[in-house]
Amino acid sequence: MKWAIVRFPGSNCDEDARFALEKAGIRAAYVWHTERSLRGFDGVFLPGGFSYGDYLRAGALAAKSPVMEEVWRFAREGRPVIGVCNGFQVLTEAGILPGALLANLNLHFTCKEVGVRVERTDLPFTRLYQKGQVLRLPIAHAEGRYYADGETLARLEGEGLVVFRYAPLGGEKDYNPNGSLNDIAGITNERGNVLGMMPHPERAVDEVLGGTDGLPLFLGLVEEVAG
Amino acid sequence: MPKYQATLLIELKEGILDPQGRAVEGVLKDLGHPVDSVRVGKVLEVVFPAETLLEAEEKAKAMGNLLANPVMEVFTLEALKELP
Numbered sequence: 001m002k003w004a005i006v007r008f009p010g011s012n013c014d015e016d017a018r019f020a021l022e023k024a025g026i027r028a029a030y031v032w033h034t035e036r037s038l039r040g041f042d043g044v045f046l047p048g049g050f051s052y053g054d055y056l057r058a059g060a061l062a063a064k065s066p067v068m069e070e071v072w073r074f075a076r077e078g079r080p081v082i083g084v085c086n087g088f089q090v091l092t093e094a095g096i097l098p099g100a101l102l103a104n105l106n107l108h109f110t111c112k113e114v115g116v117r118v119e120r121t122d123l124p125f126t127r128l129y130q131k132g133q134v135l136r137l138p139i140a141h142a143e144g145r146y147y148a149d150g151e152t153l154a155r156l157e158g159e160g161l162v163v164f165r166y167a168p169l170g171g172e173k174d175y176n177p178n179g180s181l182n183d184i185a186g187i188t189n190e191r192g193n194v195l196g197m198m199p200h201p202e203r204a205v206d207e208v209l210g211g212t213d214g215l216p217l218f219l220g221l222v223e224e225v226a227g
Numbered sequence: 228m229p230k231y232q233a234t235l236l237i238e239l240k241e242g243i244l245d246p247q248g249r250a251v252e253g254v255l256k257d258l259g260h261p262v263d264s265v266r267v268g269k270v271l272e273v274v275f276p277a278e279t280l281l282e283a284e285e286k287a288k289a290m291g292n293l294l295a296n297p298v299m300e301v302f303t304l305e306a307l308k309e310l311p
Binding site: 092 | 234243244246250269293294296298299
């Protein structure tokens with residue numbers, strides 16, 4: 001199994017993504033954003049960072065990259081696609097996932113550990129978690145406030161497309177770090193093969209890094225293929 | 228081919244909370260200006276070739292559609308002029 005990690009100018013979680021994928025036993029290779037073919041890859045990972053310096057809007061310019069045609073193809077064909085943080089912003093800007101990520105309500109770049117509740121466990125990304133389990137994952141973003149119009153939001157909730165929601169780690173009331181609607185931290189598409197999320201599972205795969213709650217997400221990708 | 232300059236204004240849709248605007252509003256109030264509200268947007272000045280004003284307008288609108296995110300933004304072609 002081999003995954004592509006797309007590098008945009010300004011990506012900076014690409015190495016973390018590789019570390020996490022390889023820790024789960026998945027081969028990974030970097031792909032520059034000007035590539036037009038992702039042939040030979042089983043999945044594609046859009047890493048976090050500051051593509052194009054967040055100019056225009058976070059993820060907006062990266063979403064127009066040549067490689068995104070192929071990411072679209074992966075999404076359409078049911079192959080796994082993961083976008084984390086800036087990668088999630090790129091997926092929404094490209095229209096592969098609905099909604100948008102706006103400036104955090106408090107306008108702060110927020111870098112801390114948050115609670116993230118697992119809402120669905122029937123996806124390759126979440127099959128090794130328990131429904132309702134609250135993960136401890138780091139966030140690091142300034143534009144993470146998930147927004148979608150009322151109709152889209154109702155559809156997301158109605159069809160169960162919310163995969164992760166911010167949740168208290170220990171009873172705190174201000175657990176939503178950015179003002180996301182419905183505490184949304186991560187969503188999927190109708191087919192369940194595209195995952196976009198603001199928290200960083202790839203930064204939580206080793207005790208040395210402060211926790212391993214992100215590792216099952218990557219291990220699940222392997223199990224999915226093993227059947 | 229003649230050159231045109233388009234001024235594209237990109238704003239957050241009405242009803243979408245703009246924390247940047249709120250912060251600016253707060254500072255203006257602190258400085259003694261009784262303002263009702265502030266919204267922060269973006270202005271893009273694009274210079275490009277076109278044969279006619281009509282073609283320039285079409286191109287400018289196409290670029291606006293490409294650069295604004297319809298999920299939360301609207302764009303307006305604020306001005307369009309032929310450059311000398």
